[in-house]
Amino acid sequence: MHELSIANAIMETVRAEARKRPGARVAKVGVRIGVLAGVDPEALSFGFEVLVRGTEFEPLVLEIESRPRRHRCQRCEAAFDVSDDGLACPACGATETVFISGDELELAYLELEES
């Protein structure tokens, strides 16, 4: 359960960004998590809720966007979401495909309210 450390890293960025914008209140923080990031979104939401409770940031909302594993076909160049069926290209059936994305663990955006 390292999601609490991850939530803490998110809060550190929120605090730093909030200091840069004294007139604004951070209402929402958006993160992108790939299926290969090794992070459980539910555990992260729970950890985040616990960290925010009782702070000046309450009620800060965490929005998690889950990202699929994506590959590109070496033969037909098609990019596709990988399913449980395997890594073969769904368009042309080629098995030579390369990883493009799916291990993201990114802070995407903040939503600010002017106060």
Next chain:
Amino acid sequence: MSRVPLAKKVLSENNRLAAGLRARFRQHSILCLNLVSSPGAGKTSLLERTLERFAASERVAVLTGDIQTDNDARRLARCGFPVKQITTGGACHLDARMVERALADWQLDGLNLLLIENVGNLVCPSSYDLGEAAKIVVLSVAEGDDKPLKYPAMFFKSDLLVINKIDLLPYVSFDVARAREHARRVHPGIDILEVSCTTGEGLEDWFRWLERRRDASGILNLKSEL
């Protein structure tokens, strides 16, 4: 309401420290490997067999992470190489800062191989870069052969899968071919070795893999000419 894009890695601070470590390892021609597995898969045993094999003149050191106790460090120190225990005090993984702190009072000049044994856990250590050249995941046949599918992040991020305890195969339902297929489904390019740290079977393959990686980073040649 206004939206401010950030496009920043959540663990950017850890990644920054890891990049610093990686640069130091390169500067000192050190090959750093990060061993990960679930608890009890045999990381410490694999390290013991590895250290026993090295001549006393080898410039090898080990960092070993656990939540509590220095049992592993004491086990590994018997081989005579520098070993340091990192006790995380509850944390389920090592991070770059812990490694940086542990290395603070070591002379990196004297090393060319640093083996890091992570905390036994197939999930959390996958998120933390320690500045290593490669992660190595150990899977024992006492576990399920579907572990690569259940914990894809770790198998995806590892360069090598070591299937350990193959001496137990007659007594367990683990199917090696299936485990290989599952690992390759998650990570087609992963190297796979089968070993037993108890009988020594397959360990020659592991030593060859290790030497290949050391040669590839130009470490042996470079250091032996000094």
